[in-house]
Amino acid sequence: MIDNKKQIKDWIKEFEDKTPGEILSFFFSEFGEEAILATGLGAEGQVLTDLAAKTNQPFRIFTIDPGRLFPESYKLIERTNQRYNISITVYFPETEAVEHYIQHHGVNGFYNSVESRKACCRARKVNTLMRVLSTAKVWICGLRSDQSVTRTNMQLIEWDERHNLIKVNPLIYWSEKDVWDYIHQNNVPYNPLHDKGYPTIGCQPCTRPIRDGESIRSGRWWWESPNHKECGLHRD
Numbered sequence: 197m198i199d200n201k202k203q204i205k206d207w208i209k210e211f212e213d214k215t216p217g218e219i220l221s222f223f224f225s226e227f228g229e230e231a232i233l234a235t236g237l238g239a240e241g242q243v244l245t246d247l248a249a250k251t252n253q254p255f256r257i258f259t260i261d262p263g264r265l266f267p268e269s270y271k272l273i274e275r276t277n278q279r280y281n282i283s284i285t286v287y288f289p290e291t292e293a294v295e296h297y298i299q300h301h302g303v304n305g306f307y308n309s310v311e312s313r314k315a316c317c318r319a320r321k322v323n324t325l326m327r328v329l330s331t332a333k334v335w336i337c338g339l340r341s342d343q344s345v346t347r348t349n350m351q352l353i354e355w356d357e358r359h360n361l362i363k364v365n366p367l368i369y370w371s372e373k374d375v376w377d378y379i380h381q382n383n384v385p386y387n388p389l390h391d392k393g394y395p396t397i398g399c400q401p402c403t404r405p406i407r408d409g410e411s412i413r414s415g416r417w418w419w420e421s422p423n424h425k426e427c428g429l430h431r432d
């Protein structure tokens with residue numbers, strides 16, 4: 197059995213000066229089908245998809261449809277598939293879990309309390325993610341450390357205790373400007389809502405555009421305090 201923590205420490209050292217594309221390339225060739233790229237269809241996910249396609253290696257990519265996405269997000273799936281000649285696997289929540297949530301909390305019960313909101317995210321997203329990740333050894337995603345107060349301690353490569361796998365965040369050191377410079381320079385397809393004041397885009401009822409001076413995560417679950425603003429995909 198490999199010593200995961202030591203291996204991860206060595207990788208962090210080894211990949212410190214490598215580009216995100218080189219990091220992706222390594223994990224695709226080393227882990228094949230057992231490395232899985234997660235995209236939430238946001239700006240970072242689109243950058244990673246572009247970088248992954250440019251490795252010219254086969255790779256697994258997925259997104260989760262919690263059932264409440266913006267129409268623009270569905271169109272982006274199609275545009276991205278066409279652009280890169282890929283097929284993003286779309287995973288859905290278990291029907292019974294969503295039905296149970298709606299029965300007990302109401303169809304928009306997430307506005308009522310943090311607990312109710314987290315229960316919705318759990319039923320629609322977190323449990324779905326767990327099901328997907330149980331088929332992988334490496335989970336690659338587009339987290340950046342300056343996205344929110346809940347993400348400042350994240351590492352380039354981490355051991356994810358909860359899902360029992362290696363988590364790789366190739367864009368962890370990138371700024372928002374780095375992401376958008378990359379998108380424009382490489383003509384990466386992106387969600388048109390970004391041009392209408394939405395820096396991050398999740399489910400339609402839980403995402404709003406932000407005002408000048410607000411942090412980029414303030415458009416998500418805006419009725420809650422910043423310390424609660426995770427859906428549970430990356431932190432409890």
Ligand code: SF4
Pocket residue numbers: 262264306313314316317318320321398399401402427
């Ligand atoms: S973001 Fe909102 S609608 Fe989507 S799963 Fe979470 S609470 Fe439910």
